[in-house]
Amino acid sequence: MSPNVLRWFSLVALLWLQSINGTNLSFPAYSSQLKEFLSISQFKLNYLSFASDAGKVLGFISGIAAVHLPLPLVLLAGGSLGFAGYGLQYLSIVKKMFTLSFYQIWGLSFLAGNSICWINTACYIVAINSFPVNRQVAVGITASYQGLSGKIYTDIVNTFFYSSQREAASGYLLLNSLVPLVCCVLTAPMLMREAKATSYSSRDVKVGFIFLFAVTIATGIYAVATSLLPAPAVLVLIGIVLFLLAPLAIPTGFTLEELMSFRSSHQKIHDLEVSTEEDQKKEEEFDEKAILGVKEEVEWTQLWKKLDFWIYFGLYLFGPTVGLVFMNNLGQIAESRGCAATSSLVALSSSFGFFGRLLPSLLDYFFSKNRFMPSCLVSMAVSLVAMVASFLLLLIDSDIALYISTAMIGVFCGALTSLSVTMTAELFGTKHFGVNHNIVVGSIPIGSFAFGLVAAKGYRDGASFDGQFDGKCFGMYCFQTTFIFWGMLCSLAAVLAAILYLRNRKFYSQKS
Secondary structure, eight states: OOHHHHHHHHHHHHHHHHHHHOGGGGHHHHHHHHHHHHTOOHHHHHHHHHHHHHGGGGTHHHHHHHHHSOHHHHHHHHHHHHHHHHHHHIIIIISOSSOOOHHHHHHHHHHHHHHHHHHHHHHHHHHHHHOSTTHHHHHHHHHHHHTTHHHHHHHHHHHHSOSOHHHHHHHHHHHHHHHHHHHHHHHGGGGSSOOOOSSOOHHHHHHHHHHHHHHHHHHHHHHHHHHHSOOOHHHHHHHHHHHHHGGGHHHHHHHHHHHHHHHSOHHHHHHHHHHHHHHHHHHHHHHHHHHTTOOOOOOGGGGGGOHHHHHHHHHHHHTHHHHHHHHHTHHHHHHHTTOOOHHHHHHHHHHHHHHHHHHHHHHHHHHTTOTTOOOHHHHHHHHHHHHHHHHHHTTSOOHHHHHHHHHHHHHHHHHHHHHHHHHHHHHHOSTTHHHHHHHHHTHHHHHHHHHHHHHHHHHHHHHHHTTOSSSOOOSGGGTHHHHHHHHHHHHHHHHHHHHHHHHTHHHHHHHO
8 A cells, every 4th residue: 555545544543532421511411410310519510520631630631642652652641541431330320330439530531531641642643643744734623523423423322222211321421431442542543653654745635625624524514414314314424424424535546546557557646656756856855845934933831931822722722622522511511591402502513513624625726826815813713703793792692692602602612623733833933733733632620610710600590599409500691700700711712813813924924
């Protein structure tokens, strides 16, 4: 297998890995049942939600490991951590094989959350190494598929664990433990060899990415449509599996093309080699220009000395993190408003999050040379303002407002997640990207704990005001103050994005 074909097979493997790696995205779908299983308060449920995000605090360890260990081992370590974290919870909570204290369950959730970082790190590094010139597009597309995780797990549960809400909750725990590990074992061999091609064909790259964009957009449309329209669960699951297999057509096509080229005449082969050499020179020239898209290479030990890092850290803390906290509390938000379609909301946010993660890569690939194309920071600021509007829309007592706001937050939070990957590479370089980005993502547990605590307090106060002694709150006032607070945080993040852009406007003007 040629290096060119191998890197496309590797990219397909990354899509599969990311599509099942967002195990935390399914938490809202079973959080209410988990609360009943464990007989815990809203505060303790918030602590469990925080535990999964807290695992990202140690995410930088996966970046360090990736420097010293083969990537397949990093990948398998991630799958194993998730298997232990969710698997032991399943055996204790569902099967009652042994008893775990709340703090032990919290530790297992922490472990499961950390597993996501290991798989993400392996995926990002392979994508950057395989497509150094088109690294933003490769990373963006693979990251977008993580937005599908909530949708995929919901479809599997609706197909095989549909008898009751309690069975559905147990199904999520079981799937979260098994599916990532199985996928890691199956895809690890594709990461064992260096997937970076020794020679590039710009035509192959262009054809490959255009086809992949088409498949990805079709996948997103299918995911959104099946989230909004009723359809048999089995057929929905079969459809999503077929869409996940569709990208295999790219490496398969290039393999067939290479086999056919061997049968052509010596002259044609010679012409092909000359053409490939010319394409390689063009891409090498383009690669030199692409390097200009990095402001400086910063080692992770020096990040704390950079003012840009602290502004960027605050931006991520008050922006994308707030969107994730909203997703974590989506189950309780829907329940408090009398909306029983929590699974549909999770699938909807997951599907629109998929499109949000994809959008920056799509625009960058086709319009990057357009002088009107906004920079990453401008796009982040616009997305944050849109999130403010989404939280204000949630103040309207309507299921339609809930669905629209959930979709909007999914889109723009997804876009911010994808843009942040590019921002880390632009501001601090690609050499230490694995560690640097995991340090930035370390803001998630801080925000998850603090902002989730505010939500839990508002929920508890609402339950007390309503005279509920079982800890449950029903009514718009349960999260009303929280939505306003979250909107204010996103406004602050938009201001930080503007400040960071002003500090680096010279760099962006040179880049354009």
